[in-house]
Amino acid sequence: MKSVKTDELQIKRASDAALASLLNLTILPVISFIALLLIHRKTQADTIDHYHAVLGVKINVIAAVVLFLVSALMILLGGFDSPWTWVYVISYFTIVHTIFIVFALWALVRAWSGDRLWS
Amino acid sequence: MKYESQSIAKLYFIAAIGLFVGQILFGVILGLQYVIGDFLFPEIPFNVARMVHTNLLIVWLLFGFMGAAYFLVPEESERELYAPWLAKLMFWIFLVAGALTILGYLLVPYATLAEITMNDLLPTMGREFLEQPTITKIGIVVVLLAFIFNIGMTILTGRKTVITLVLLTGLVGLAVFFLFSFYNPHNLVLDKYFWWFVVHLWVEGVWELIMASLLAYVLIKVTGVDREVIEKWLYIIIAMALISGIIGTGHHFFWIGAPDYWQWLGSVFSALEPIPFFMMTLFAFNVVNKRRRDHPNKAATLWALGTAVMAFLGAGVWGFLHTLAPVNFYTHGTQITAAHGHMAFYGAYVMVVLTIISYSMPIMRGREAANARAQVVEMWSFWLMTVSMVFITLFLTGAGILQVYLQRYSEDPMSFMATQEKVEIFYWMREGAGLIFLIGLILYIISFFVKGEDVKMLGSSVSIEETS
Amino acid sequence: MRETFTKGMARNIYYGGSVFFFLVFIGLTVDTVQTLPKTDNRENLTEEVVAGKRLWEHNNCIGCHTLLGEGAYFAPELGNVYTRFGESTEAIKGFIKSRPVDGIPGRRSMPQFNFTDQELEEIAQFLKYADGIKVARDWPPNIQG
Numbered sequence: 001m002k003s004v005k006t007d008e009l010q011i012k013r014a015s016d017a018a019l020a021s022l023l024n025l026t027i028l029p030v031i032s033f034i035a036l037l038l039i040h041r042k043t044q045a046d047t048i049d050h051y052h053a054v055l056g057v058k059i060n061v062i063a064a065v066v067l068f069l070v071s072a073l074m075i076l077l078g079g080f081d082s083p084w085t086w087v088y089v090i091s092y093f094t095i096v097h098t099i100f101i102v103f104a105l106w107a108l109v110r111a112w113s114g115d116r117l118w119s
Numbered sequence: 120m121k122y123e124s125q126s127i128a129k130l131y132f133i134a135a136i137g138l139f140v141g142q143i144l145f146g147v148i149l150g151l152q153y154v155i156g157d158f159l160f161p162e163i164p165f166n167v168a169r170m171v172h173t174n175l176l177i178v179w180l181l182f183g184f185m186g187a188a189y190f191l192v193p194e195e196s197e198r199e200l201y202a203p204w205l206a207k208l209m210f211w212i213f214l215v216a217g218a219l220t221i222l223g224y225l226l227v228p229y230a231t232l233a234e235i236t237m238n239d240l241l242p243t244m245g246r247e248f249l250e251q252p253t254i255t256k257i258g259i260v261v262v263l264l265a266f267i268f269n270i271g272m273t274i275l276t277g278r279k280t281v282i283t284l285v286l287l288t289g290l291v292g293l294a295v296f297f298l299f300s301f302y303n304p305h306n307l308v309l310d311k312y313f314w315w316f317v318v319h320l321w322v323e324g325v326w327e328l329i330m331a332s333l334l335a336y337v338l339i340k341v342t343g344v345d346r347e348v349i350e351k352w353l354y355i356i357i358a359m360a361l362i363s364g365i366i367g368t369g370h371h372f373f374w375i376g377a378p379d380y381w382q383w384l385g386s387v388f389s390a391l392e393p394i395p396f397f398m399m400t401l402f403a404f405n406v407v408n409k410r411r412r413d414h415p416n417k418a419a420t421l422w423a424l425g426t427a428v429m430a431f432l433g434a435g436v437w438g439f440l441h442t443l444a445p446v447n448f449y450t451h452g453t454q455i456t457a458a459h460g461h462m463a464f465y466g467a468y469v470m471v472v473l474t475i476i477s478y479s480m481p482i483m484r485g486r487e488a489a490n491a492r493a494q495v496v497e498m499w500s501f502w503l504m505t506v507s508m509v510f511i512t513l514f515l516t517g518a519g520i521l522q523v524y525l526q527r528y529s530e531d532p533m534s535f536m537a538t539q540e541k542v543e544i545f546y547w548m549r550e551g552a553g554l555i556f557l558i559g560l561i562l563y564i565i566s567f568f569v570k571g572e573d574v575k576m577l578g579s580s581v582s583i584e585e586t587s
Numbered sequence: 588m589r590e591t592f593t594k595g596m597a598r599n600i601y602y603g604g605s606v607f608f609f610l611v612f613i614g615l616t617v618d619t620v621q622t623l624p625k626t627d628n629r630e631n632l633t634e635e636v637v638a639g640k641r642l643w644e645h646n647n648c649i650g651c652h653t654l655l656g657e658g659a660y661f662a663p664e665l666g667n668v669y670t671r672f673g674e675s676t677e678a679i680k681g682f683i684k685s686r687p688v689d690g691i692p693g694r695r696s697m698p699q700f701n702f703t704d705q706e707l708e709e710i711a712q713f714l715k716y717a718d719g720i721k722v723a724r725d726w727p728p729n730i731q732g
């Protein structure tokens with residue numbers, strides 16, 4: 001076990017990373033992702049802050065692909081002027097986006113308590 | 120159960136669940152009328168079925184809130200209810216008045232009901248959600264006042280906690296804003312403007328206080344997390360609710376003839392309205408993660424978490440979807456509105472009432488939690504109802520997007536009725552999801568009768584998997 | 588939440604914030620009510636229109652239709668029906684009068700309300716008045732409502 005002090009610092013950093021990840025998914029995209037990468041650089045392997053920074057990067061990269069790539073494909077395949085395209089894109093984007101947000105929320109409270117996602 | 124008078128809640132909860140069943144049966148009828156237009160016509164026209172559906176919803180939620188208050192207030196205040204007899208009397212008055220009103224809707228034409236209840240003396244009928252005869256509205260006020268008096272006296276003469284004070288504020292607000300239902304000016308714009316003082320300031324204002332306090336109470340009980348922490352969250356959640364929600368009323372003033380500044384005010388403040396719901400999810404996740412004990416009532420914990428998430432989804436996300444004026448210009452009064460209305464009401468208010476019922480019913484029946492098998496059935500009903508509600512919402516959203524495109528957005532707009540035919544497939548799917556919701560509800564009721572061995576709270580952690 | 592953020596602070600934000608915004612809301616409401624004469628078409632709020640609004644309410648029309656986008660979504664928007672029907676109250680009256688008593692097989696149908704001629708005129712005048720309300724951006728987006 002490490003000293004209490006570094007633990008606290010790590011939890012703080014893990015929390016910041018999880019928060020940045022959540023913000024990137026909600027009201028502050030891009031900027032928060034840069035912040036997340038900066039936090040990531042400060043962490044060392046096998047620590048809880050590293051874990052949450054990596055998790056945050058993963059969630060956001062996956063979210064970006066799953067949300068934008070798939071939506072773009074839907075528009076490409078369905079056609080911009082077809083109402084059905086928008087039926088799929090809007091419903092899909094809204095619900096899947098929310099699932100990512102809820103997931104990032106859980107990651108945040110786990111970071112607050114200094115835990116990994118599931119223990 | 121610490122105080123005997125808490126058990127009055129049971130009456131209220133049983134009535135609530137009974138009326139919930141009625142609401143859903145009429146929902147299924149409405150859904151069918153959407154695709155088979157002449158179903159039950161002219162015996163039960165759509166508007167009558169809709170009135171029954173929405174009014175039953177409101178009435179059973181009120182029964183639920185009252186039951187919740189009667190259960191938790193004595194315990195929080197550390198004393199018996201101020202006047203148990205009054206609570207029982209009001210129960211019967213409310214139930215009979217409610218039943219008569221619904222029967223009135225179903226048995227005589229609405230115009231006749233307006234006539235025999237002498238609506239012309241003080242016209243309040245015939246507005247969405249406020250269809251009740253004036254005499255029923257007066258009855259509701261009387262019941263609410265007696266209820267608030269009873270609860271208020273219990274709180275003020277007992278131990279005061281943040282939870283009971285917030286709850287009381289919410290309940291008083293509920294009663295006060297309901298008074299606007301008696302104001303029905305001839306001027307249509309004024310009528311609409313103040314109509315929202317009941318509807319919006321209820322669901323996006325004072326009801327949020329009720330919801331947050333009920334959620335906080337159950338979370339304290341099932342997680343054992345420190346009250347101080349929970350109270351801080353509670354304050355900040357309701358602060359955000361009112362700060363955003365009061366001026367947020369403006370998102371209903373875009374297209375009813377009100378001044379243009381509401382476009383900005385309504386958009387900006389209502390865009391903040393998801394914050395309290397977002398924080399409720401964060402709060403619920405956080406305290407469950409930091410729980411100090413594993414309460415044997417797993418179902419109640421599931422309902423509590425579900426409430427937070429689904430309220431965020433239905434009110435927060437689906438509300439935000441159409442709340443900005445440039446978007447609302449196209450979506451106003453379409454199936455998008457119906458989609459949001461369903462998930463928000465279900466996720467926030469239906470679920471919070473089911474949460475407190477789930478937590479308190481076993482206690483009122485003399486055990487800490489329902490037996491493991493009953494809980495499994497209850498959790499099945501949770502998933503069936505919740506998932507089918509997500510699908511109802513998605514199908515209505517699909518219908519709404521198509522409707523907006525064909526009828527409002529396209530260069531060559533289609534008529535309303537022609538558009539409705541184009542989106543029929545979504546209505547069929549919604550009806551299918553609705554039937555699954557009904558099955559979930561039946562299962563929910565069955566869960567109260569499933570027998571099995573009691574689950575006890577053993578020191579720190581025992582999971583129902585181990586006992587089952 | 589951080590320990591530096593106390594329960595007392597949270598409570599003060601709640602009290603301060605809600606009282607402040609509630610007062611602002613009252614102020615805005617007063618202003619709105621004073622500004623409404625410019626848009627709400629009150630000059631055409633005749634006795635006939637008032638009677639029409641009562642009929643609208645007593646027959647629960649809002650249980651199927653929207654009016655300025657509020658109500659039920661089962662039947663067409665009526666806030667602009669006067670325009671849609673070629674600015675003709677006669678057309679509106681004719682439509683209401685001609686609804687079949689037993690509905691239309693398999694399709695949505697409006698009930699037959701058996702209004703008198705006087706009542707038909709009142710309803711039509713009410714809908715004409717509603718159409719005359721000046722709404723931002725002239726909502727709905729097009730004539731189909």
Ligand code: HEM
Pocket residue numbers: 247322323370371389390392393430433434435437438439440441442443447450451452453456459460461463464467468656657658
């Ligand atoms: C639990 C909370 C909520 C409930 C129960 C709820 C319920 C409803 C219902 C039933 C309606 C339809 C009213 C009608 O019949 O005209 C409605 C409309 C609306 N709601 Fe909510 N709502 C909630 C929260 C929110 C939030 C947080 C937002 C914004 C972020 C929002 C935005 C809207 C908007 C913009 C409309 C108007 C739709 C239209 O123009 O047709 N709601 N809501």
Ligand code: HEM
Pocket residue numbers: 143146147149150153169172173176456457460461464465466469549550552553554556557658659660661
């Ligand atoms: C079996 C499931 C259900 C079905 C098929 C159903 C169907 C419907 C239909 C067809 C309408 C009328 C929409 C219109 O005006 O055109 C409606 C309205 C409404 N229902 Fe349901 N419903 C169901 C369950 C529920 C539940 C569980 C709730 C509450 C949580 C609910 C709350 C409402 C509300 C608030 C409205 C008014 C919506 C608005 O004005 O925007 N319904 N429902």
Ligand SMILES: [Fe+2]
Pocket residue numbers: 319323367368370371
């Ligand atoms: Fe609202």
